[in-house]
Amino acid sequence: xxLNFRLVIFAFLIAFGLFFSAPSLLQLESGKKVTLGLxxxxxxxxxxxxxxDEAIKxxxxxxxxxxxxxxxxxxxxxDSFSFSEDxxxxxxxxxxxxxxxxxxxxxxKGSVVAVDGAKISISLTKEEILRSQEQAISQAIETIxxxxxxxxxAEPVVARQGENQILVELAGIKTADxxxxxxxxISRAAKLELMAVDEDxxxxxxSMSESDASSYGDVILEDxxxxxxxxxxxxxxxxxxxxxxxxxxxxxxxxxPLISFTLNAEGAGIFGDFTGRSVGKRLAVVLxxxxxxxxxxxxxxxxxxxxxxxxxxxVEAKDLAIALRSGxxxxxxxxMEKRSVGPSLGADSIRASLLALVSGFxxxxxxxxxxxxxxxxxxxVAVVVNLFIILGVISLLGATLTLPGxxxxxxxIGLAVDANIIINERIREGLRAGIPTSRxxxxxxxxxxxxxxxxxxxxxxxxxxxxxYGTGAIKGFAVTLSLGILASILTAIVSTYGIYQxxxxxxxxxxxxxxxxxxxxxxxA
Amino acid sequence: MELFKEDKVYxxxxxxxxxxIASFVLFFIxxxxxxxxxFSFGIDFxxxxxxxxxxxxxxxxxxxxxxxxxxxxFEHASVSEFGSSQEVVIKTPSSTVGLSHDIxxxxxxxxxxxxxFEIRRVDMVGPKVGDELRVKGLxxxxxxxxxxxxxxTFRYEWRFxxxxxxxxxxxxxxxxxxxxxxxxxxxxESVAALLMILGYSIHDTIIVYDRVREHIEExxxxxxxxxxxxxxxxxQSRTTLTSLTVFFVVLTLFLFGGDIMLGFSFPxxxxxxxxxxSSIFVAAQLVVWTGFSVAxxxxxxxxxxxIQAEKERMRSQFESGVM
Numbered sequence: 030x031x032l033n034f035r036l037v038i039f040a041f042l043i044a045f046g047l048f049f050s051a052p053s054l055l056q057l058e059s060g061k062k063v064t065l066g067l068x069x070x071x072x073x074x075x076x077x078x079x080x081x082d083e084a085i086k087x088x089x090x091x092x093x094x095x096x097x098x099x100x101x102x103x104x105x106x107x108d109s110f111s112f113s114e115d116x117x118x119x120x121x122x123x124x125x126x127x128x129x130x131x132x133x134x135x136x137x138k139g140s141v142v143a144v145d146g147a148k149i150s151i152s153l154t155k156e157e158i159l160r161s162q163e164q165a166i167s168q169a170i171e172t173i174x175x176x177x178x179x180x181x182x183a184e185p186v187v188a189r190q191g192e193n194q195i196l197v198e199l200a201g202i203k204t205a206d207x208x209x210x211x212x213x214x215i216s217r218a219a220k221l222e223l224m225a226v227d228e229d230x231x232x233x234x235x236s237m238s239e240s241d242a243s244s245y246g247d248v249i250l251e252d253x254x255x256x257x258x259x260x261x262x263x264x265x266x267x268x269x270x271x272x273x274x275x276x277x278x279x280x281x282x283x284x285x286p287l288i289s290f291t292l293n294a295e296g297a298g299i300f301g302d303f304t305g306r307s308v309g310k311r312l313a314v315v316l317x318x319x320x321x322x323x324x325x326x327x328x329x330x331x332x333x334x335x336x337x338x339x340x341x342x343x344v345e346a347k348d349l350a351i352a353l354r355s356g357x358x359x360x361x362x363x364x365m366e367k368r369s370v371g372p373s374l375g376a377d378s379i380r381a382s383l384l385a386l387v388s389g390f391x392x393x394x395x396x397x398x399x400x401x402x403x404x405x406x407x408x409x410v411a412v413v414v415n416l417f418i419i420l421g422v423i424s425l426l427g428a429t430l431t432l433p434g435x436x437x438x439x440x441x442i443g444l445a446v447d448a449n450i451i452i453n454e455r456i457r458e459g460l461r462a463g464i465p466t467s468r469x470x471x472x473x474x475x476x477x478x479x480x481x482x483x484x485x486x487x488x489x490x491x492x493x494x495x496x497x498y499g500t501g502a503i504k505g506f507a508v509t510l511s512l513g514i515l516a517s518i519l520t521a522i523v524s525t526y527g528i529y530q531x532x533x534x535x536x537x538x539x540x541x542x543x544x545x546x547x548x549x550x551x552x553x554a
Numbered sequence: 555m556e557l558f559k560e561d562k563v564y565x566x567x568x569x570x571x572x573x574x575i576a577s578f579v580l581f582f583i584x585x586x587x588x589x590x591x592x593f594s595f596g597i598d599f600x601x602x603x604x605x606x607x608x609x610x611x612x613x614x615x616x617x618x619x620x621x622x623x624x625x626x627x628f629e630h631a632s633v634s635e636f637g638s639s640q641e642v643v644i645k646t647p648s649s650t651v652g653l654s655h656d657i658x659x660x661x662x663x664x665x666x667x668x669x670x671f672e673i674r675r676v677d678m679v680g681p682k683v684g685d686e687l688r689v690k691g692l693x694x695x696x697x698x699x700x701x702x703x704x705x706x707t708f709r710y711e712w713r714f715x716x717x718x719x720x721x722x723x724x725x726x727x728x729x730x731x732x733x734x735x736x737x738x739x740x741x742x743e744s745v746a747a748l749l750m751i752l753g754y755s756i757h758d759t760i761i762v763y764d765r766v767r768e769h770i771e772e773x774x775x776x777x778x779x780x781x782x783x784x785x786x787x788x789x790q791s792r793t794t795l796t797s798l799t800v801f802f803v804v805l806t807l808f809l810f811g812g813d814i815m816l817g818f819s820f821p822x823x824x825x826x827x828x829x830x831x832s833s834i835f836v837a838a839q840l841v842v843w844t845g846f847s848v849a850x851x852x853x854x855x856x857x858x859x860x861i862q863a864e865k866e867r868m869r870s871q872f873e874s875g876v877m
Contacts, residue, residue: 369658371674397799495694
């Protein structure tokens with residue numbers, strides 16, 4: 030017998046399908062499994078928006094802070110600051126020093142300086158604005174990912190979507206409380222700032238308005254433990270969380286949890302210098318715009334470590350430490366879309382769609398055997414192998430199986446059967462016309478092929494467009510359907526033909542078309 | 555087993571007018587329905603929130619409505635039973651943007667005291683996302699139509715492509731006429747269903763077209779109407795069988811998929827029936843009305859073969875060194 034390459038391909042397809050779908054079907058420990066979408070296993074899906082405008086503001090502020098540092102070092106006296114949406118104006122006492130400052134600023138990448146007497150205005154170049162926005166998003170993704178990694182969930186998904194959106198998917202969230210904790214952890218800005226209390230004016234804080242404070246270069250901040258208490262602090266912080274190297278939970282003498290943090294060398298230096306200069310004054314520990322404590326500085330603090338005490342539980346302190354360690358969110362994020370599915374609902378959905386899949390499939394199988402006899406059995410084998418291949422490829426690609434994806438598979442069964450129906454009908458036609466069996470089969474395949482390819486290629490093109498332009502649900506649908514179509518082209522055209530070739534001599538010998546093709550008795554060729 | 559007499563050519567086109575009128579009437583009734591009644595768009599498109607709550611025991615719908623009235627977020631909320639008497643779905647056009655406290659948390663607080671419940675699903679879509687989904691869904695649909703138009707034109711002729719597109723639009727409009735009439739939720743899964751009907755419709759149509767093309771190429775028959783009758787008759791058995799199997803599968807999805815699948819399974823169910831009808835009675839028929847000429851097509855094919863043969867002759871001459 031000639032080597033039947035079609036059967037070899039079929040054997041390969043069966044092996045491939047079984048091997049890669051086995052881990053998912055049998056729930057084996059090893060091997061890649063089909064990842065179930067959140068709609069099937071339960072979990073939290075969120076689309077987060079990033080307020081990138083805030084990144085520009087922050088960038089301007091940080092430039093202002095370095096100008097201030099520079100001026101202090103050179104003993105240039107700053108008269109006032111004024112911030113707007115995307116620029117800062119600084120007025121100096123001595124007009125002659127402006128040139129010095131201007132030279133310093135023009136070395137800062139992406140800044141544009143305009144001089145007007147003793148006043149300079151700093152804004153950003155277009156490229157710098159874009160870069161800052163871009164960076165804000167990637168930083169936010171990185172930060173959220175770091176935090177969720179430490180939260181202890183299996184494989185959180187944090188991915189960029191579109192221009193400035195972040196997709197977060199958390200499988201395995203079981204309760205509403207757990208969900209809320211995860212959301213809080215994600216959204217926590219965790220922006221730590223050490224700010225000097227404006228001791229000259231602090232006594233007047235309760236009678237001051239925001240704009241008054243701003244005219245002195247100060248801001249009014251709320252106390253974290255008692256919102257009625259206000260603090261007046263210098264607007265530009267001494268240090269921020271970017272110089273933080275570690276944060277962990279500790280306990281104070283009353284055994285209440287607190288967070289200890291450590292600064293890097295640069296931070297420790299700045300911190301040491303500042304505390305050395307400011308003995309007797311207060312230092313506010315500010316987290317997310319709230320003052321947690323404002324101790325008086327007794328002596329120069331070297332070593333670069335500090336504490337944040339507040340009224341929190343151990344779990345809260347732990348989450349906060351995670352947030353601080355993972356870096357702060359430079360820009361605020363907000364929810365654009367949220368879908369949370371409880372695990373029981375997911376299980377219900379799986380049960381319902383599996384029921385639909387199995388019963389629909391069983392009906393089709395019985396029907397095909399009934400209508401086409403052994404040809405129907407061959408078609409059924411092809412369709413079953415098809416199913417294994419789809420599952421195998423999905424697990425191999427690491428694609429996620431969602432509800433619409435499952436519907437895509439269910440539907441694909443119908444279409445995969447169609448390829449076999451077209452072939453069988455063609456073969457019957459040939460046999461009726463009295464063509465010899467082997468020629469009827471080969472011509473049946475040849476003729477069916479054109480129709481199958483024409484239609485399937487059109488559908489794959491359609492699926493490709495769906496995949497490119499569609500969103501979540503549609504994408505999943507397009508993936509499973511195109512996989513299904515490709516698999517069915519292989520199994521229907523190549524593999525089943527191989528089976529017929531294998532049995533050809535027997536079919537030709539017994540000419541029992543009722544058994545083989547489900548045809549009613551008539552004179553054959 | 556066989557369903558159809560294989561050698562009989564049914565005169566489908568002879569009754570063309572009846573089906574044309576039927577299609578025409580259904581099509582415009584559907585358009586009317588969609589225009590007047592519209593769709594009950596899900597939050598995927600309008601933005602808003604859906605909360606699915608399951609109670610142990612019957613859900614106290616009146617009590618839930620009463621409690622929801624207290625919150626501004628649920629001012630325009632609707633509460634309805636979902637699947638069983640234990641489960642309800644609360645829909646509101648509001649959405650929230652806060653991460654640490656969202657509308658799901660609010661719902662939980664509001665419903666406290668209405669009984670023992672579990673929140674099974676909270677879907678919240680902001681208005682911007684809804685807009686994006688609408689635009690994306692529509693552009694995906696139009697682009698897919700264009701792609702189909704291009705492939706069918708390439709493989710057949712532009713008249714076939716035009717007829718196929720009209721048939722697709724016919725199928726989809728009528729299907730969604732039904733969706734509108736029965737007030738089934740139109741959500742993102744419905745878009746997937748819509749696109750699937752599109753795929754199914756073109757699949758069925760192409761199988762018939764393939765036969766038409768084959769008959770044109772292989773027979774001497776000059777009467778296009780007869781060619782189409784023959785093609786449709788020959789594919790009859792296949793069309794019916796496939797439609798039946800797809801129908802089985804979709805029907806089980808519709809019956810067992812539950813309410814959550816309804817936005818998907820209902821349009822599919824209707825779409826399969828309409829798509830089958832149109833591939834038998836509408837798609838091929840439309841090609842006749844586009845003024846397709848068998849003689850011209852044969853001439854074109856003959857020219858193509860001639861050019862091909864000429865090319866090959868040139869090549870063989872070139873290769874054998876004779877110029």
